[in-house]
Amino acid sequence: MQVTIDSKSGFCAGVTSAIRRAESELQQTGQLYCLGDIVHNGQEVKRLEQLGLETIDYDDLRTIHHARVLLRAHGEPPSTYWIARQNSNTIIDGTCPVVKRLQERIADCYNAHKHDTPQPQIVIFGKRGHAEVIGLQGQTNDTAIILEHPEEAQQLDYTRPIYLFSQTTKSVEELNRLAERIRSQIINHKSQIALEVHDTICRSVANRVEQLKTFVREQDIVLFVGGTKSSNAAVLFGHCKEANPNTIFLTGADDLTDELLQACRNADKVGICGATSTPLWLMEQVRDKLNGN
Ligand code: SF4
Structure with a gap:
């Protein structure tokens, strides 16, 4: 069994940059609020929460004062900036450029x-x-x-x-x-x-579809790793499944059942790929479990 992680899968530049900002803030202060999930991947959110990140919603934003609040790559409407300023909160703007x-x-x-x-x-x-x-x-x-x-x-x-x-x-x-x-x-x-x-589609996502299709066609079995809340994961998984019907959706290594592990081990080529919200470490965990590590 040859296991390959798709080199083009994983966080896009916008998500990578927002996560780096969070990590750098957390290193300095150990505490940071993030308005909404920083990325649509529960396991990456959990990792950052363990470093001190606290995910808040709009109701919370109205009640906190003098705090540091990260805005994620998706961006926010002007009203969010206004509410944050009203309460003397400092915005760390992770909006993707x-x-x-x-x-x-x-x-x-x-x-x-x-x-x-x-x-x-x-x-x-x-x-x-x-x-x-x-x-x-x-x-x-x-x-x-x-x-x-x-x-x-x-x-x-x-x-x-x-x-x-x-x-x-x-x-x-x-x-x-x-x-x-x-x-x-x-x-x-x-x-x-x-x-x-106005064609305002991000090419880092648009190009990924064709790259992914090429990758999955070369595999016997494909393990697509993504978060259940990610619309990008749902769309990309659909494209992969279309290009290679032997594509299975996983949220992480824990979803690898004994039956699936056996099917992979009986295959020649197993490909691991993911969405723009899938961290590389999650795909590596899947690869390690397949390899029995
Ligand atoms: S626009 Fe969206 S998909 Fe493109 S780099 Fe920014 S966050 Fe990522």
């Missing part, structure tokens, strides 16, 4: 067009309720319309201009499908409205 830039582009678009007639529609292609999307919508005073699927294009008003942006982790094909549907609806409505499509 790619997300920050997207927030600025949406805010610029909103401010440039908010007084236009007819009133424009800023559309965000993303998952409703996802932290990044909440942060993006906040740039528009919560007026942006969220569309989760290209099929929802018909919900838009085809008498008003459309400015389309995307959550960084959506798929490029899906965004293109949505843009196409909007264009068709504009034609169907015989409308003359402006449509601006």
Whole structure:
């Protein structure tokens, strides 16, 4: 049995940087609040909590004072900064620079067009309720319309201009499908409205799909390691399963049953891969257990 960890799997630059900030703060002070899970991986959160990180929610943020609060890579709406400042909390801003830039582009678009007639529609292609999307919508005073699927294009008003942006982790094909549907609806409505499509998908995620597919096709069995709360893990696992049906989802080495261990040991090539929220150490633990260490 040859066991290979996919060299492209693991934390993206944005998550790595937020975790480094947390570790460096914790080294100095031993205590830090983080608004929401720093990463959608329960085991990495647990590791950081053991170093002193405390995960809080929005209700907690309203009650704590004079504390240091880390904002994770997903970013936050302007209201979060305002609430933190009201309570004299210090923000450690771990927002990924790619997300920050997207927030600025949406805010610029909103401010440039908010007084236009007819009133424009800023559309965000993303998952409703996802932290990044909440942060993006906040740039528009919560007026942006969220569309989760290209099929929802018909919900838009085809008498008003459309400015389309995307959550960084959506798929490029899906965004293109949505843009196409909007264009068709504009034609169907015989409308003359402006449509601006901003491809704001993070390439570190978009490119990962093809890299992962290539990797999993070369394996007899694939162990995909990810957190159950991670939407990126769910999407990437789906792609892997499609490219290699012998792909199994694990949250960590403890999920390796005797039966699965035996199946892997009977295979020639076992590949281990994961999402942008999967720490390398978790994939290494799976590899070590497979190798009997
Ligand atoms: S996926 Fe891209 S945009 Fe999102 S945190 Fe990672 S590097 Fe940043």
